[in-house]
Structure formats: C-alpha cells, structure tokens
Amino acid sequence: MSDPTMGLGSLRGAVDLSGLVRAAQAPATAAAGAASAAPASGGVVREVDEVSFPGVLELSRTVPVIVEFYADGIAPALGDLVASYGGRLVLATIEGNRNPQLAQAFQIQQVPAVVALIGGRPIPLFLGMPSEQEVRQVLDQVLDAAAQSGVAGTVAVDGDAAAEPADEPLPPLHQEAYDAISAGDLAAAAQAYRTAIAQNPRDQLAVAGLAQVSLLQRLEGAVAADVRRAAADAPDDLDAQLAVADLDLSGGHVDDAFARLLRVFPGQSAEGKAAIRTRMLDFFEIVGAEDPRTVAARRALTALLY
Numbered sequence: 001m002s003d004p005t006m007g008l009g010s011l012r013g014a015v016d017l018s019g020l021v022r023a024a025q026a027p028a029t030a031a032a033g034a035a036s037a038a039p040a041s042g043g044v045v046r047e048v049d050e051v052s053f054p055g056v057l058e059l060s061r062t063v064p065v066i067v068e069f070y071a072d073g074i075a076p077a078l079g080d081l082v083a084s085y086g087g088r089l090v091l092a093t094i095e096g097n098r099n100p101q102l103a104q105a106f107q108i109q110q111v112p113a114v115v116a117l118i119g120g121r122p123i124p125l126f127l128g129m130p131s132e133q134e135v136r137q138v139l140d141q142v143l144d145a146a147a148q149s150g151v152a153g154t155v156a157v158d159g160d161a162a163a164e165p166a167d168e169p170l171p172p173l174h175q176e177a178y179d180a181i182s183a184g185d186l187a188a189a190a191q192a193y194r195t196a197i198a199q200n201p202r203d204q205l206a207v208a209g210l211a212q213v214s215l216l217q218r219l220e221g222a223v224a225a226d227v228r229r230a231a232a233d234a235p236d237d238l239d240a241q242l243a244v245a246d247l248d249l250s251g252g253h254v255d256d257a258f259a260r261l262l263r264v265f266p267g268q269s270a271e272g273k274a275a276i277r278t279r280m281l282d283f284f285e286i287v288g289a290e291d292p293r294t295v296a297a298r299r300a301l302t303a304l305l306y
Contacts (some may be wrong), residue, residue: 012047033151044157045079054182056092058170060117061152064089064146066125066139069096069103069113077112077129081136087154088143092117101278107252116142119151121288148290171196175210182223186220211285218246238264238272242279254287258297265304277301 048056056065058304066089070076082091083124096103096111106115106122116123123145125138146152170178173196180189193210196203224247231235231244241264261276268276280301284294 005240022086044083044087044089044155045091045093047077048099048102050093050101051235053092053094053099053102054178055196056090057117057263058178059090059155061119061151063087064142065092065095065117066090066142067092067106067115067117067122069094069106069108069111069115071096074111078114078135081132082139083157085139087157088152089139090155116145118142118146122258139180160261168193170238173199174205174209177206177213180282184218186213190217201217205301208285212283215246215250215286218243219250222247235264238268242275245283249283249286254283254291254293257283258293258300262297262304265301273305277305 035215045115046052046056056067059065066078068076068078068091070093072095074270076091076093078091079093082089094102096108096113106113110127112129114125116125123142125142126135129135130162131222173192177189177192177196180186190210190213193206193213196206197210200206222243227240227243227247231240234240241260245257245260248254248260261280265273265276280297284298287294
C-alpha cells in the first residue's frame with residue numbers, strides 16, 4: 001500500500017485539468033449529452049462514468065468532490081466516511097477499467113486512488129487506503145482549502161431534501177462554453193470565453209477557462225515525441241520551447257513547464273520575452289493562483305522582468 005500524501009500544500013504532480021476536459025469531450029448521443037449537463041445522481045455518494053463526469057466537475061464549483069477510483073475486486077471504501085460530513089462533501093466513485101479516459105485524465109496507474117475536485121481543479125490526495133483517522137485528516141484539509149476558494153455549499157443527505165440548495169445556472173456565456181467543450185468544439189468555447197471577458201474583464205472563471213481551452217487548441221494534433229525532439233534539436237527556438245512547455249503542463253509536469261520558460265527567458269528579444277510572459281500568465285490561470293508552484297514561478301518571472 002502506498003503512503004498517503006498528507007497536507008494539501010505539499011501535493012506535487014497535480015492532475016492536469018486539460019485531460020479532464022478531453023475526457024468530457026467523448027462522443028455521445030443527444031440523450032447522453034443532455035445527461036452530462038447535470039450530476040449523475042443525487043445524494044452524497046454518486047457512481048460516475050465518462051458521460052456523467054462533466055456534471056460532477058461542475059458540481060465541484062459548489063461543493064468539494066472526492067473522487068475515488070476502484071476496480072473489480074476493490075470496492076469503494078469512502079462512502080460512509082464522506083457521508084459523515086453531512087453533505088459538505090460529495091463522493092464520486094469511478095470504476096477505472098470501464099472508464100479509461102477518466103483514468104488516463106487523472107493519471108491513475110493503480111487503485112484505489114483518491115483525488116479531490118475543488119472549483120473544477122483536481123488535487124491528488126493519496127493512493128491505497130490509509131487509516132480512517134488519516135483519511136479524515138485529509139478530508140478536513142480539503143474542506144479548509146475549499147472554503148478558502150469560496151466552495152462551501154452542501155448537498156442533500158438521505159432524508160434531508162431541504163439541505164440541498166437550488167443549483168444556480170451558469171452565466172449564459174459560461175454555459176455556452178461548457179456546452180461547446182462537451183461537444184468538442186474548442187473554437188466555439190474560446191469565443192464564448194472571449195466574449196465573457198470582453199463584457200466583464202474581471203471574470204476570472206472566464207479567464208481561466210480561456211487559458212485551458214487555448215492550451216487544448218495548441219496541443220490538437222501534436223505528437224509528443226515530435227514536440228520533444230524539436231525542442232531538443234533547437235534549444236534556441238522559442239516556438240519549440242513554448243510547445244514543449246505546453247506538453248509538460250498538459251502532462252502534469254508543472255515545475256518542468258515553468259522552469260523551461262524561465263530558463264530561456266533571459267536570452268530572448270523583447271518580443272520573445274512578451275510571448276513567454278503571456279504564456280506563463282496562462283499557465284498560472286490553469287494551475288491556480290494560490291498553488292505554491294505558481295507563486296514561486298510568478299516571483300521568479302517578476303525578478304527577471306525587473
């Protein structure tokens with residue numbers, strides 16, 4: 001059994017959100033697409049698949065979601081423990097073998113594996129199943145982190161229908177972008193986010209959404225081996241370095257992506273430096289402003305700029 005990673009601040013190798021978006025883009029019938037717009041089922045514990053996952057991702061913007069991957073012969077174990085929090089947490093259970101796109105998106109290599117979703121952002125928690133006391137400590141930290149991010153809603157527990165507030169609809173342009181991502185239309189999603197930002201430049205969710213969609217657009221059709229070979233063969237080619245930084249970030253290698261761009265920054269022209277700064281600002285939005293890696297990289301970039 002692997003040791004749990006205790007302490008959200010110390011987590012490394014965070015799951016890349018773009019992979020989750022790709023999983024949400026799986027082709028579906030019209031009926032399945034409609035089902036994906038809402039949580040798979042009510043209550044604190046929900047069995048989730050690749051069709052219903054986008055609804056759970058959206059739910060995590062209201063209440064923190066614990067995602068437990070399991071497999072045949074290894075049943076989900078966190079239902080009672082999550083239920084004891086009285087609707088302040090939701091448990092989404094996923095059978096990894098039947099949902100390979102989700103397992104790949106979360107970089108799951110063994111089960112059980114547990115991840116938190118807070119405001120749409122994934123945070124790896126632990127592999128294996130530690131003691132109940134250790135798990136409860138981690139869940140308490142998830143609640144603290146969620147509260148700091150403004151994610152402090154609840155869902156109804158059995159027999160307490162009044163506990164679940166009515167879901168607030170997404171702003172129209174956010175819903176348009178969400179639907180476009182689910183349909184695999186990244187260009188339409190990007191345009192919806194740009195319009196939302198034009199209407200309200202302080203719409204941070206739209207800014208982060210546009211950064212994520214733009215990353216996906218840049219990676220469309222890219223072959224990882226070719227991207228890495230091009231960067232190795234041309235270490236002074238800024239476009240090649242930007243491309244491999246995109247690839248690193250999409251694979252969860254956040255520190256590598258930041259370090260690469262910071263390393264090539266000093267030798268660039270004013271135009272090249274502006275391009276790196278813009279790309280790193282996008283990365284900061286994707287990783288999260290409060291993530292320690294973002295804080296460190298932002299500090300390093302500022303030092304290089306001034």
